[in-house]
Amino acid sequence: MGHAQRLRIVAELYRSAQEGNRLHVSELARRLGLSRPLLYMHLERLETAGLVEGQLELSEDGKAMKYFELKPFALKLDAEMIAETVARDAEPAPDANTKGGKG
Amino acid sequence: MGHAQRLRIVAELYRSAQEGNRLHVSELARRLGLSRPLLYMHLERLETAGLVEGQLELSEDGKAMKYFELKPFALKLDAEMIAETVARDAEPAPDANTKGGKG
């Protein structure tokens, strides 16, 4: 994560959820002033990161609408946690046969 | 923040601090396998963000050494916090005279 637009998306989804609304892609794009393709890209990343979730539905008048919702998440960010994450990220070499790295 | 190298730097500084060592730039660069100029750039950003702090000192043999230390920090990262941050970031218009945006 870590891009301003990404944060704005999360913020908007959060606000709407507070008000009891769900938002579909086009509506969200309009509110944030983003193009749909761009928004799709960001939503994809957010979904991959597990921060949001989208589901395609049919509205009353038969139109396809993709609604996105925030998934609850919270993480404490401090030096210790970062050190652990980095250590965990560095070790994965379970079945590679002692071969050198990528270079 | 939010770049892998940045996290590695924080992690290494944290580890060293645990062992009671301080690191100077060149040493840190060697441990992480980064070029000094690159490390400088990252350290600059981390320092701007308030996560680390550097101080130039003279070693016993008169050589200049710049030591970097971690500053304690911790923040809880969740949707609410992001929404607040975005809202706070969006409002600053204290003395601009109702003029439009950047262009």
Next chain:
DNA sequence: ATCACCTGTAAGCTGAGACTGACAGGTGGC
């Protein structure tokens, strides 16, 4: 004088990721 250390910065290349425009396809209403 030359080497092995160190700090610091500027110029330039490069590639990933942000962003746009255009497309294809579906619905309902006038």
Next chain:
DNA sequence: GCCACCTGTCAGTCTCAGCTTACAGGTGAT
């Protein structure tokens, strides 16, 4: 038929952070 909505994806462009190379300057030891 045409318009106003919607979803979804691709092929580009372009910006900028990341990264390298190269420089300038300082110390002490040989």
